[in-house]
Amino acid sequence: MSQSPIAIIGATSGVAQCVARQLATSGVEFYLVARNAEKLSQVAADLTARGATVHEVVAELADLNEHTSLLANIEAAEHYFIFHSSLTDQDAAKTDWQVAEDSLNVNLLSPLSLLHGLANTLEQSGSGSLVVVSSVAGDRGRASNYWYGTAKGALSIHCEGLRNRLMKAGVPLMTVKPGFIDTAMTAHIPKQPAILWASPETVAEQIIKGWQKNKDVIYTPGFWRWIMFIITRIPEAIFKRLSL
Numbered sequence: 001m002s003q004s005p006i007a008i009i010g011a012t013s014g015v016a017q018c019v020a021r022q023l024a025t026s027g028v029e030f031y032l033v034a035r036n037a038e039k040l041s042q043v044a045a046d047l048t049a050r051g052a053t054v055h056e057v058v059a060e061l062a063d064l065n066e067h068t069s070l071l072a073n074i075e076a077a078e079h080y081f082i083f084h085s086s087l088t089d090q091d092a093a094k095t096d097w098q099v100a101e102d103s104l105n106v107n108l109l110s111p112l113s114l115l116h117g118l119a120n121t122l123e124q125s126g127s128g129s130l131v132v133v134s135s136v137a138g139d140r141g142r143a144s145n146y147w148y149g150t151a152k153g154a155l156s157i158h159c160e161g162l163r164n165r166l167m168k169a170g171v172p173l174m175t176v177k178p179g180f181i182d183t184a185m186t187a188h189i190p191k192q193p194a195i196l197w198a199s200p201e202t203v204a205e206q207i208i209k210g211w212q213k214n215k216d217v218i219y220t221p222g223f224w225r226w227i228m229f230i231i232t233r234i235p236e237a238i239f240k241r242l243s244l
């Protein structure tokens with residue numbers, strides 16, 4: 001599986017870099033997609049030094065008009081990992097529609113537009129796989145982050161439907177639901193309680209394990225499955241009064 005070309009969309013993400021590093025050995029071919037050319041070439045150089053063959057593709061992923069040409073540039077890949085996302089400024093989104101719309105664009109419409117193209121290609125070939133990084137934030141809406149949560153929740157549901165469709169073509173799709181990870185996205189958030197925070201290396205390891213085992217949905221670290229099991233079962237009459 002790992003010898004077929006792998007596309008990593010959002011390749012400068014902290015978690016994506018760890019996934020690529022852990023997969024990089026001689027013989028592995030990567031198509032790396034990111035918006036920042038300079039950061040991308042640093043990531044590419046690191047992977048090349050580890051023996052991988054790397055193709056760099058620069059793309060502003062929030063611009064859906066670029067997606068057709070982007071997908072053409074990475075069509076030689078067999079496996080596609082979608083990582084890009086931006087944590088929504090929830091306070092700003094409450095009063096500024098543009099912030100809310102931008103969040104839905106990059107966190108939901110952008111991955112859906114890519115999946116729309118990729119699903120048709122992989123379904124026709126009957127090979128390859130998809131890995132889509134969502135979030136536990138999509139499992140239940142909370143006052144503190146429901147714009148980001150809305151995008152991730154809809155993304156997770158879309159992945160369920162697409163997995164159901166692609167199963168018939170023998171193309172697995174894994175949804176990844178991480179909890180808190182110590183990356184650039186969360187640099188501004190105090191890392192408390194520490195037990196709930198994971199390193200990008202740990203999350204990357206679990207993503208690779210899940211992908212290699214053709215898992216449908218993984219929570220990472222795994223204890224988030226049980227936390228979200230409880231959170232999603234709290235009656236709404238109680239939940240709406242909580243500050244989570």
Ligand SMILES: NC(=O)c1ccc[n+]([C@@H]2O[C@H](COP(=O)([O-])OP(=O)(O)OC[C@H]3O[C@@H](n4cnc5c(N)ncnc54)[C@H](OP(=O)(O)O)[C@@H]3O)[C@@H](O)[C@H]2O)c1
Pocket residue numbers: 010011012013014015016034035036039059060061062063082083084085086106133134135136177178179180181182183184185186
């Ligand atoms: N960190 C967490 O606590 C956490 C929790 C749950 C789920 N997740 C999910 O895990 C995935 C990886 O996130 P991370 O923690 O690794 O965060 P990260 O290091 O901040 O990575 C986010 C990535 O998205 C890219 N990106 C954002 N907007 C983009 C745009 N318009 N066009 C192109 N690329 C864009 C960023 O590019 P630049 O490098 O150019 O900024 C960066 O590569 C995301 O889907 C995130 O939602 C993270």
